[in-house]
Amino acid sequence: MTHTGYLVAGYALTTVALAAYVARLRWRGRALARVLGRDEGSGPKAAVDTEARR
C-alpha cells in the first residue's frame, strides 16, 4: 500500500468509527425515549419532567 493509501485508511477508519458511535447513541436514545413513553418535547430534561409528573 502507498503512503496515500495508509492516509485514506486512517481517515476512513476514524470517520466510520465516530459515525458508528454517534449512530449508536442516537439509536439507544430513541429506544429509551420509547421505553420512558415520552411523546412531548425531546431530551433528557423532558424525560426527567415526565418522570417527575408521574
Next chain:
Amino acid sequence: MTTASRATRVLGVLAIASLALTAWLALVVSPPDVNQKDAVRLLYLHVPTAWLAMYVSFGVTTLASIFYLWRRTRSRFWDLAAGASAEVGVLFIALTLAIGSIWGRATWGVWWTWDARLTSTAVLLVLYLGYLAVRRVPADPEVRSKRAAIVAIAAFVDVPIVHQSVEWWRTLHQPASLLDRQRLFDPQIKGTMALALVVGVLAFTLLYSWLLIHRFRLARMEELADERQLADALAERRAEGGEADAPVQAEDRLAPEAVP
C-alpha cells in the same frame, strides 16, 4: 437525537465545522513530509485522539470518581459523568491505537511492536475496558458506583506511565512534539503543520464535549428506565398478591366456622 437540546445542537454544529476545517488544513493546506510523505497527515488525527483520551477523558473520569467517593460531593451526577467520559475515552484511545498502527505500518514497516509507548497505551485501553465492565456488574447501585470509582482512580495511574514511557525507556515511538518541557515555547512542529495540529486538538475537544453530554444524558435515561422497570415489576407483584388474597377472603366469608 433524543438526548439533544439547543445547546448540544450548537455544539454539534461547531464540532463538525471545526472537524471539517481540520480535514482541510490537514489534507490540503499542510505540506507532506520529506520522508513520510502523505502518511504524516495521520498526525492530525493521532495526536488529538491521544490527547483527548488520555488527558481529558480519563482525567474527567478520575476527577468525577474522586468527587463521587468524597462524601461532601457524592451524587449520581459524578458517577454518571465518570462513566460517560470513560466510554468516550475508550473510543478515542482505541482510535489512537488503530491510527497509530496504520501510521506505524507506513513509517516503521510493522503494524505493531512491543514498544513501551504502544504497550502502555494498550494496557490503558484494557484497564478502562475493565472499568466499563465493572460498571455493568450487577450489584447495589451505590456499591457498584464506589467500586467503579476506585477502579477508575487505579486505572489512571497508567496515564503518567504512558506519558513518560518515551523518556523512561528506549522506544521506537518519537518523544513529545508539543509537551516537551525543554521546548515548550519553541516546539519542533511549526507553520501550517502546527496550525492544523492545534485546530485538530480544539475540534476533537469540541467533539468530545458533544459526545460526553449526549452519553451523560443517555446514562440518566437508562437509570430512569431501570427505575421504571423496577417500579412496574413491584406493582405487578403487588397486583398478583392482591389477586391471590381475594379468593381466600371470599372462602372465609362463605365458611365463617373455619375461622377460630
